[in-house]
Structures are given as structure tokens and as C-alpha cells.
Amino acid sequence: MSRAEAAGGTGTAGRTEAVPAVGRRPRTTAGFLALFGNELHLTFRRMRTKVLLGILAVLPVLIGVVVKLNTDGPHEGGGGPSFIAQTTQNGLFLVFTALAVALPVFLPMTVGVVAGDAVAGEAATGTLRYLLVAPAGRTRLLAAKFTAGLVFCLAATAAVAVAALATGAALFPLGEVTLISGDTIGLADALLRAVLVAGVVAASLAGLVAIGLFVSTLTGSGIAAMAATVGLVITVQILDAFPQLDAIRPFLFTHYWLSFSDLLREPMYWDGVLKDLGLQAAYVAVFGSAAWSRFTSRDISA
Amino acid sequence: MTKAPVTGDVTESAGGPGAEPRPAPAPLPPASPTATAFLGSDDVIRTRGLTKRFRGGQLAVDGLDLAVPRGSVFGFLGPNGSGKTTTIRMLMGLIAPTSGVATVLGEPMPQSVATVLPRVGALIEGPALYGFLSGRDNLIRFDAADPTADPRTRPQRVDTALERVGLSAAARKKARAYSLGMKQRLGLASALLQPRELLVLDEPTNGLDPQGMREIRALIREVAAEGTTVFLSSHLLDEIEQVCTHAAVMSRGRLVVQGTVAELAARAQGRLVVRTPDVARAVEVLAAHRVTALVPGEDRVDGEFGERDDEALPELCAALVAAGVRVHGFGLERGTLEDAFVALTGEGFDVAG
Numbered sequence A: 001m002s003r004a005e006a007a008g009g010t011g012t013a014g015r016t017e018a019v020p021a022v023g024r025r026p027r028t029t030a031g032f033l034a035l036f037g038n039e040l041h042l043t044f045r046r047m048r049t050k051v052l053l054g055i056l057a058v059l060p061v062l063i064g065v066v067v068k069l070n071t072d073g074p075h076e077g078g079g080g081p082s083f084i085a086q087t088t089q090n091g092l093f094l095v096f097t098a099l100a101v102a103l104p105v106f107l108p109m110t111v112g113v114v115a116g117d118a119v120a121g122e123a124a125t126g127t128l129r130y131l132l133v134a135p136a137g138r139t140r141l142l143a144a145k146f147t148a149g150l151v152f153c154l155a156a157t158a159a160v161a162v163a164a165l166a167t168g169a170a171l172f173p174l175g176e177v178t179l180i181s182g183d184t185i186g187l188a189d190a191l192l193r194a195v196l197v198a199g200v201v202a203a204s205l206a207g208l209v210a211i212g213l214f215v216s217t218l219t220g221s222g223i224a225a226m227a228a229t230v231g232l233v234i235t236v237q238i239l240d241a242f243p244q245l246d247a248i249r250p251f252l253f254t255h256y257w258l259s260f261s262d263l264l265r266e267p268m269y270w271d272g273v274l275k276d277l278g279l280q281a282a283y284v285a286v287f288g289s290a291a292w293s294r295f296t297s298r299d300i301s302a
Numbered sequence B: 001m002t003k004a005p006v007t008g009d010v011t012e013s014a015g016g017p018g019a020e021p022r023p024a025p026a027p028l029p030p031a032s033p034t035a036t037a038f039l040g041s042d043d044v045i046r047t048r049g050l051t052k053r054f055r056g057g058q059l060a061v062d063g064l065d066l067a068v069p070r071g072s073v074f075g076f077l078g079p080n081g082s083g084k085t086t087t088i089r090m091l092m093g094l095i096a097p098t099s100g101v102a103t104v105l106g107e108p109m110p111q112s113v114a115t116v117l118p119r120v121g122a123l124i125e126g127p128a129l130y131g132f133l134s135g136r137d138n139l140i141r142f143d144a145a146d147p148t149a150d151p152r153t154r155p156q157r158v159d160t161a162l163e164r165v166g167l168s169a170a171a172r173k174k175a176r177a178y179s180l181g182m183k184q185r186l187g188l189a190s191a192l193l194q195p196r197e198l199l200v201l202d203e204p205t206n207g208l209d210p211q212g213m214r215e216i217r218a219l220i221r222e223v224a225a226e227g228t229t230v231f232l233s234s235h236l237l238d239e240i241e242q243v244c245t246h247a248a249v250m251s252r253g254r255l256v257v258q259g260t261v262a263e264l265a266a267r268a269q270g271r272l273v274v275r276t277p278d279v280a281r282a283v284e285v286l287a288a289h290r291v292t293a294l295v296p297g298e299d300r301v302d303g304e305f306g307e308r309d310d311e312a313l314p315e316l317c318a319a320l321v322a323a324g325v326r327v328h329g330f331g332l333e334r335g336t337l338e339d340a341f342v343a344l345t346g347e348g349f350d351v352a353g
């Protein structure tokens, strides 16, 4: 009976020391943003993220060394991308070469891993339910994941670009840059263009982040989501290679990816780049909404 | 919602095949006598007709009417697979009910997660942690997820929570290197990051050593003494008896009974226990004196004595002695919650299909 009576006194009795007030606390902007910061922290604390960025940074070094060895050897030229020939004259071009090589395969693969695992990985380990009862808010959590995905795109592109610049500077001469259009610009100008190009490349991956997040909300397995996202990137690029599919090719999210080279003309030719960015925005809108509607209505039973 | 439907459940839902319980000795008093309107009560958790049918047809929770009074330590009891975790998931807005309604802290769920859950601490189906983060960073992450948590007080609150569960020394260790008990403690710490009005703990002592169990139970009592209502699921009957003021019993997705622990235990009739080396003789005498359901054991006999007047007990003892039974011990043993559970469900504590 004593227990039942103890239940009657609704806890007004008890410890006399000051207990922080129980009750409603206001939402604050700082509190709201904390999850975004923490999500970034979490993403870049992962060993996996560091390894992926490391691989991306090694890639330009390999390209640089191969180009260097080839040009030193007897047979110059070859049928490589047009940038490669330029690279031997100017190390800065290694940035564009490396980005052009990384963009179709390596960059989207890393982005696919990060975005695909974003929600599914947390569902698999069960941490998702603790975030949701915190309560993170499903929309806010998805927004934080998307933001972290975009920041990863920037970091991944930067890893390629910075490593390429360092390698290029070490192996090849730096100086004035002769553009595709034949004009010549100064080194400072060329560096600015490199930054611009890297920004465009990072933004080109935004659509893929949204797709990856959507896939991630569909399954409770991080591995499955990563594999599906990466598989999708490869499939879409294969489709993009078929001239018979002309009707749909302009709508594939990879279609305008390499249009960044148009920014290496004088004057810069923005048409393809703008189409690319517009297409990415459309993918973000469509797959972002799909991910949102799926995630906000889904049972979290893992 | 008054008591009547709940008492109805006692006969109704335990009425599975061969599971007819004894009639309830007396209807339990209402969990909240004044509550007439569903939303207007002071119950911290209230559900009406809460039902969850999973895709694939599994009926995990079936028409649950639960009322958890403010200030109680409420034991949510049931065998494996009886729907405890599923109920908690619905209460926490993680899964949507198939039908029925649930309110937590007076607000409907899952619609009000944003305003309700900052005031609720929860441990659901064991802890889940980021193995590559330290225990402390895990708590920082979960705290950052709450938009009402003040970032300025975060480090201090995290440290306090770690201290409360006895993890201060292991705070900087990676969570993947934690033992199960340490993980469980860290999960509890995340539920205690803020002062809470309600603590929902799904089998909080799972995986803990006896000392750890005692510590966690002490912690639960301490939190309850601060005024926090504690909703505790368990399949450990003695755990519920030790820490809870109220309890509800689930069986195959249905609520079998709810009430105060004292009332529930009182439903289990006490048994007469005679300790003697002369078991066979004692059984004869007891049977002659209308003691039923006799169970002879090694140096003991127990049976149902039923409701009799005060003189009956000494008379029976005298009769045993007169018959030459060497009585080493003689008395009524109070019913346990386990007896009550078996009486209510008419079944043992087995997994339902």
C-alpha cells in the first residue's frame, strides 16, 4: 500500500536541492542550428569520410605523375582529354584535368556513399530513433543531412582541386594560362577561374545529394542505399552515352556535368553551366520533396 | 474514460482459449477518478483504442486503453512480443497508429512531437550509439538534436548526465568500446540530459549486472522523487514490484489489467505454506480441512486456503500438530505480481506468437 500512497504525492516531495525547472523550453535559433553544425561535425569525423577525401586527393597526384612520365618519354601526345596536353605547359591545368576525370566517376561515387548512407545508416544503427525523440524534427533532420551533403560536395571537389594545384605546381611550370578559346589570361585570373570551376563542379553534384537522400529514406540498410545510389550514377551515365536516347538525355542529371569547361573560354560561355545548375535545382526540388514526403510519413521501427 | 472499460478488459482480453481468469475480487479504482473527457485528464499518457497492425498483418497492439497518472512510476509489463515496444514507439511518434488515439502530456501524438518530446526522455528498445564517437560526443549529438536545448549549457548538462549514470570516467572512450551495460547507461544519460516531465524507459536494466540494476533502480526512484513520471517497460516482475507504484499488463497486444501494484498483487490470493518433513501426512490433514490446490514439495506443502475467519488458521495448525505432523513453519504467503500475472492471463510468461 505504501507504494500506492507514494504515487499519490505527485513528486512535490523529494529532494530539497535545487532541481532545474521542468517544463516547456523555448526553441532558439542557436538550438535550431546546433543540429546542422553537429551533422557537419559528425560527417567529417567519420573515418569513412576522411578515407574518401584522401582517395580524391590522391587521384590528381596519380594523374600528374602519369602525365609527367608520358611527356618525359618518347611518345608525346596521345588521344587524352584536351586538358592533358595543356597540363604539361601549365600546372594549373591539372586542376581542370583532375576535375574532368573525377567528375564522371570518383566524385559521384563518394557523394553517393555519403548521401546514400545519411538516413539509412542511422536507421540501421538505431540512432535515428533517438534523434527523432530528441526531437530533431524530421524536416529539420533531413535539411541538416542535405546541408552536410552539399558541404561534403564542396569538400570533395576542393580535395581534388587543391591536390591537383599542389601537384601541378610541383611537377609543371605555372604561369599564364592559354584558354580553350586561345586567349591568354594571367595566373591570378586563372586561379579565380579554377575556384569558379570547382564551385560549379560541387554544385553539379547537388542533384545527386538529393537523389541519394531519397534512396536513403527508402531503406533501413546503409549499404543498400549507398550501392543503389552509386549504381544509379553509373547507369545514368551509360544511358547518357546512347544517341538513341536523345529525347531524355538532356534531363539526365549527369548530362551537363562537363560543361564547366565552357568557363575556360574568353568570354565565358555560361549556357551549358546554367542548364546544368537549373537541372540540378530541379532534381533537388523533385527528389528533395520525395525524400521529405517519404521520411515524414515513414514508420521508424528499427 | 472511467475504470469500467479497463475492468472489462480483465475478463475480455484474457479470455483467449483456456485462459479464463478467476473473476476479479473487486473492480480496481479508476486510475483518474475525475477524468471524464479524454483530453482533459491529468494523465501523463492516455490512449484510447490504440492499435497497430504492421504491414504483413501482424497485429502488435490491439485496442489499447492506457492511463498513466502523473507522478507514478508505471510498470508496463508483458512477455516478449506482447507489444510493449510497439506501444512506446507510437507514444513517441516514431510509428503511426493504425487506429486509435494517444496523448502524451496532454497533447495528441504523433502530431505534437515538437512540443511534447523535449519534455520527455526516452530509452527505446536498448541504446543506439555512434561507435566512432566518444560517449560524451554521443550525448552532445543527441542534445544538439533537441532544438529547445541551450547550446551554452550543453557541456555542463552532458557532464551532469554522465555523472548521474556513473560514466564520467569512461566519457572520453569511444562508444564502440563500451560494454552492453555501459551503453545502456549512456542511453539513460541521454534521457536525462534535461529535467523531464516524463521518462519512458523500455527495459532499462537489460544487460546490466546486479549492481548496475540496483543503481539504475535507485536512479529511477530518484528521478521519480523529483516529480518525473516514469513509464517503465519490463518483463521482470520483481523489477516492477520493486520500483513501480502502478502497473499494466500486456498480453498478445492487449491490455489485460492496469492499476496500482499493491492492488494487482492483492488480486493474487495468498497461499498457505506448511514446512514439515511429514509431507504426506500434512497433505491428508490439509485436504481434510478443505485446503485446495495442494502442492507437496520437499519438506513443504502449499495450497489455497481461501477466505475464512480469523480462527480458522490457528485451528488448522492445531489439527496438524494433533495429527502428529512436525510443523517447522506455518503461515500465509502474500501473493506476488507473478501470481497475479498468471492468474490474469491464465498463462505462463511465454512468448506469444
Ligand SMILES: Nc1ncnc2c1ncn2[C@@H]1O[C@H](COP(=O)(O)OP(=O)(O)OP(=O)(O)O)[C@@H](O)[C@H]1O
Binding pocket: A301, B054, B055, B056, B058, B059, B060, B078, B079, B080, B081, B082, B083, B084, B085, B086, B087, B235, B353
Ligand atoms: N516492424 C515490425 N514489423 C512487423 N512486425 C513487427 C514489427 N515490430 C514488431 N513486430 C511484431 O509486433 C509484436 C510486438 O512486438 P514488440 O516489439 O512491441 O514486443 P515487446 O513487447 O516489446 O517484446 P520484448 O519484450 O521482446 O521487447 C511482435 O509479434 C513482433 O513480431
Ligand SMILES: [Mg+2]
Binding pocket: B084, B085, B086, B125, B202
Ligand atoms: Mg520490446
